[in-house]
Amino acid sequence: MRYTQLILSLFLLFTFVIALPAPAPVEAVAAQEAADKPKKNGNKDKTTKGTTTKAKTNANGKKPAADSDKCVAAKKLANGIDKNIEAQKQEQTDVAKIKGIVSKDKVDQKAFDDAKKQFLTTINKGIDIRKQNQQITFQDNAATAGLKKVADAQAKELQQAKDLKGNKNDLTAIAQLEKEFVGGIDQNEKNKKDVSAHKSSIMRKA
Template structure:
């Protein structure tokens, strides 16, 4: 009788589900591992696309314009130092003014090319027009610094030099904004970014 009861009990127990020693983690299931997005993939999906060749060309041109503006600022500062001499070296003054004029004319050429190659609808177009208007005034002021037959009016020349310093600094700031606007919807490579940093260093 006892044997019969034991067999009945064992039969009933064997039909119950056995507890698992390793509870399955839904996050580690084969299905979730196949469908889960990796951090790298998530970053790629949220990162802007690389800039087109046309935008990169424009960005490079704006960087070149900034580098030229740094040269303009350095040269007009040197011209102010010459004006501070007593007596003033007229030969050095004339050479420095000619160098400044060359940089201003080069900056105009670079900006004109940037306007020519700017992709239609690019956000930097309006800023390039602002630079163009400023360059007209800068060219006129630079030409006015040329030595006349009776030398130069030092006080007037100093005032013009100070005006140009402010104009060139403003132009650099404007072109930095132009560069940011030109590449607002895309990313430049690390190499291009380092080039930009070098071009604005002075």
């Protein structure tokens, strides 16, 4: 009876061992890993290529924000320069009125005082507009230097206007102011062209 049980136990053990899966040979595992490696690298290359293409599309498909901001600023600056030119033309009108008053043998002092007050108001308005334009302008804009010239001229014109006394002696200063206003308008016209040229350059690069 004991021999029978022993034989049966050995038979069951042998059957169980045969049923277990055999471990894969080392060579087979290495071969499988070598076969899978190119596939992984291929997927990685596809991912990298897709990312690069997308970045290129973003760079060329949409204008950089900095350039967009500069275009908006250029348009706003051109409008501001137009306003400054309008103020300069009003300065010409105001100084012509003063010239007419002081050219008379008998100067109407009240008329002169009122005209001078209006003249100074117009000059200060032009100065405020120019200051706003300087805040709008941006680095490497050719109009920046031109606006500095306008600022220097306005400071000189303001002082000349303040020094007017209300007699024929003012005619020399008035003649100088007339020349300066013409030069100021020419300078602002040049500034506007510089702004337009710079804007066109930005748009070509975008």
